Amino acid sequence: MSDHPDSAQMDPAAGREQLDRTAMARLIDRQKDILEDLRQMASLLDAARSEIASLKPQEIGSNFLPSAADELDAIVEATEQATGQIMDSAEIIEAVVEKQGGEVAEQLTEAVTRIYEACSFQDITGQRITKVVRTLKSVEERVSEMLAALDLLSPDEEAALHAQTAARAGDPDEADLLNGPQLPDQAIRQDDVDALFGGPPREGGGDR
Amino acid sequence: MAVDKNMKILIVDDYKTMLRIIRNLLRQLGFVDIEEATDGSAALQMLRTGGPYGLIISDWNMEPMTGLQLLREVRADPKLKGTPFIMVTAESKSENVIAAKEAGVSNYIVKPFNAETLKAKMVSVLGDF
Incomplete structure (x- = not known):
């Protein structure tokens, strides 16, 4: 027997209905809270989107990064021209020296060889700069992806982004092996290469 | 067997400066018949039509x-597979070295390299000269 005064008279169906109404009221209150939270989040996102748009991030992809890449390309071109001129002069010296003969000619030929070797800097710096340009392009793509997510890209810009993403697809195994020059402390040395080939260390030394 | 310094050598590089450096170093070593290509496909075409290359x-x-x-193409080609x-x-x-x-x-040879290293690797592949 219950101690509650009304429990003896309460219809079980009415009791369940009362409980359902209470639960529903709580659920509606919770939904209102969630909706309010969502409104606030949407408002914050909208404000963030407006702030990002006011910074004109499209300029990063359309102006700043291409301009930086152009400057780097100009460096490669200038060093290539300068290296070509150095090589021209070294080849003239070598041709003259070959006609002379003797000990002085040997010394000069040796010096010309060192000039040829040194000119390989242009290949290495060119490859390093290409790596930097590739990194800039990657940053540009990330920026574009962020802008696309915020719906801040024009249809043309969005189409260009999709084209870039598609162009990235290639042979992943081969691409993984194309890393270009490493920093000195990360690169394998010629002696280590020779060891992999099971031969004695290189003769002469001097490189790496 | 002595190395034939008149043999044809193909150098392949997309940097013209590097092609010129290797050509000059080879010339200093006494090799005279040197041809150039700027990528693998051009090189393969030359190997298949202009050989033999030593x-x-x-x-x-x-x-x-x-x-x-x-x-990989060279090693898969019965006529070219023996080319050093x-x-x-x-x-x-x-x-990279392991894959190669x-x-x-x-x-x-790891760039940058010197003339002595180039000669040493050529000797290890071709024999003394």
Whole structure:
């Protein structure tokens, strides 16, 4: 027997209905809270989107990064021209020296060889700069992806982004092996290469 | 057997300066018949139509066909597979050397390199000269 005064008279169906109404009221209150939270989040996102748009991030992809890449390309071109001129002069010296003969000619030929070797800097710096340009392009793509997510890209810009993403697809195994020059402390040395080939260390030394 | 310094050598690199450097170093070593290509596909065409070549000296990182792809094509071609192939590249990770070795490279030179290293690797591949 219950101690509650009304429990003896309460219809079980009415009791369940009362409980359902209470639960529903709580659920509606919770939904209102969630909706309010969502409104606030949407408002914050909208404000963030407006702030990002006011910074004109499209300029990063359309102006700043291409301009930086152009400057780097100009460096490669200038060093290539300068290296070509150095090589021209070294080849003239070598041709003259070959006609002379003797000990002085040997010394000069040796010096010309060192000039040829040194000119390989242009290949290495060119490859390093290409790596930097590739990194800039990657940053540009990330920026574009962020802008696309915020719906801040024009249809043309969005189409260009999709084209870039598609162009990235290639042979992943081969691409993984194309890393270009490493920093000195990360690169394998010629002696280590020779060891992999099971031969004695290189003769002469001097490189790496 | 003595190395024939009149043999045809193919050098492959997309940097004209590097082609010129290797050509001059080879000339100093006494080799005179030197031809050039600027990527693997052009090199392969020359190998198949202009041979025989006694040695291939190739860069790795080129477009559209890389030096590694060229090496694989050469080793898969019955007429070319015996051609000595030295990779001269700035790709200086051990996995690169291992991949090239597995593909059948004869020797591997890490850029930047000097004339002595080039000669030493040529001697190891061709014999003394």
